Amino acid sequence: xxxxxxxxxxxxxxxxxxxxxxxxxxxxxxxxxxxxxxxxxxxxxxxxxxxxxxxxxxxxxxxxxxxxxxxxxxxxxxxxxxxxxxxxxxxxxxxxxxxxxxxxxxxxxxxxxxxxxxxxxxxxxxxxxxxxxxxxxxxxxxxxxxxxxxxxxxxxxxxxxxxxxxxxxxxxxxxxxxxxxxxxxxxxxxxxxxxxxxxxxxxxxxxxxxxxxxxxxxxxxxxxxxxxxxxxxxxxxxxxxxxxxxxxxxxxxxxxxxxxxxxxxxxxxxxxxxxxxxxxxxxxxxxxxxxxxxxxxxxxxxxxxxxx
Numbered sequence: 001x002x003x004x005x006x007x008x009x010x011x012x013x014x015x016x017x018x019x020x021x022x023x024x025x026x027x028x029x030x031x032x033x034x035x036x037x038x039x040x041x042x043x044x045x046x047x048x049x050x051x052x053x054x055x056x057x058x059x060x061x062x063x064x065x066x067x068x069x070x071x072x073x074x075x076x077x078x079x080x081x082x083x084x085x086x087x088x089x090x091x092x093x094x095x096x097x098x099x100x101x102x103x104x105x106x107x108x109x110x111x112x113x114x115x116x117x118x119x120x121x122x123x124x125x126x127x128x129x130x131x132x133x134x135x136x137x138x139x140x141x142x143x144x145x146x147x148x149x150x151x152x153x154x155x156x157x158x159x160x161x162x163x164x165x166x167x168x169x170x171x172x173x174x175x176x177x178x179x180x181x182x183x184x185x186x187x188x189x190x191x192x193x194x195x196x197x198x199x200x201x202x203x204x205x206x207x208x209x210x211x212x213x214x215x216x217x218x219x220x221x222x223x224x225x226x227x228x229x230x231x232x233x234x235x236x237x238x239x240x241x242x243x244x245x246x247x248x249x250x251x252x253x254x255x256x257x258x259x260x261x262x263x264x265x266x267x268x269x270x271x272x273x274x275x276x277x278x279x280x281x282x283x284x285x286x287x288x289x290x291x292x293x294x295x296x297x298x299x300x301x302x303x304x305x306x307x308x
Contacts, residue, residue: 005161020162027094035098036249039088043248046087047080055083059288066216066293074283081284088248089135094166096173103141103251112238112255113146120147125193125235127226129259130242131204131275132287137174138242138251140200144175151198152177154189193233201226204275206292211265215272216279219294227267230259237267239274244285254278 005013026045030038050056056079063070063078092099119126128143128151130136140151155171157180158164172178177192179185179199189199207223214220230237237259242251256274259267279286 008161016160017162019160023163024166027091030091031095035095035102038095039091039249042087042091043084044087046083046090050079050083055079055289058291062288062290062292066218078284078288082286082288085134085244085285086287086289088244092135093137094170096170099137100141100174102249103138104145106138106142106242106251106253108142108146108253108255110240110255111257112240115236115258116143116147116238116255119236120149120198123196125196125233126198127193127230127235127237128198128200129203129226129237129239129271130200131202131278132290133204133275133278133282134242134244134251134285136200136202136242139240139253140175142251142253143198143240147198149198150175150177151200152179152189152192153200154179154181154185154202156181190229190233193229193235199235203271204286204292205290211268212294213265213269213272215292216276220272220292221294222268222272224264224268226271227259227264230267231261231264234261239271241275241278243278243282 210223
């Protein structure tokens, strides 16, 4: 669990600070390039180092588990495309002003767009359920511009407290409010929902203590809390995805029909199934590097600490 700097031992502080200097230097160097070139360059860097840092191994393992019939040529392509998308998303995160301006004009499509507009007009709370797909912050930028209403965002603190400072600072420049994952952040998020606010939540990570549902036909422990909150506060829950376009820089915001209010398990499984359909259409845009499925837990592994 992430801790404050003051809680770290001398060795841990030195290690985290060295990592922070390396990452900040890389990001700072990239920021000297024009926006379009820096985004593409970070994608190439991440794709190049993927085999060296274990990304390719993880991607192959996840695909072997969930898509065992995938041809080798497609697997090899995804081992390049997935880190490329991740690298672009990281650099977009640390280019918040340019990224936000560019995505404010993103095309918004799908039946969920009308539901979103109607909920805002009626003053109803909205929960935008998204994933580590394309770059979810594009959804926030586009929909804040569309509705003229702030969209709160739930985020997870980085384990490296030095890096976390610049990570959160960049996050805040894409909009407020921000809710840090944890007891206090949850209370603030609930307060916002009670007041008819709009919340964007990334919901595709393994959730300790969640329900064992299905994703790509395999057991995947998933939090049902979002569905519970939607039911409790009568929030309109809309699955939405930032689909990266062929130029690698722009996005289409695809908004699906709101999730019917039934029960938390049914609603959450619907969200898993909805995401799976989108991933199958754009395999290189989902973060296949995550430890999403239960077999990883049998190895005693923990979810990795990655930006975004």
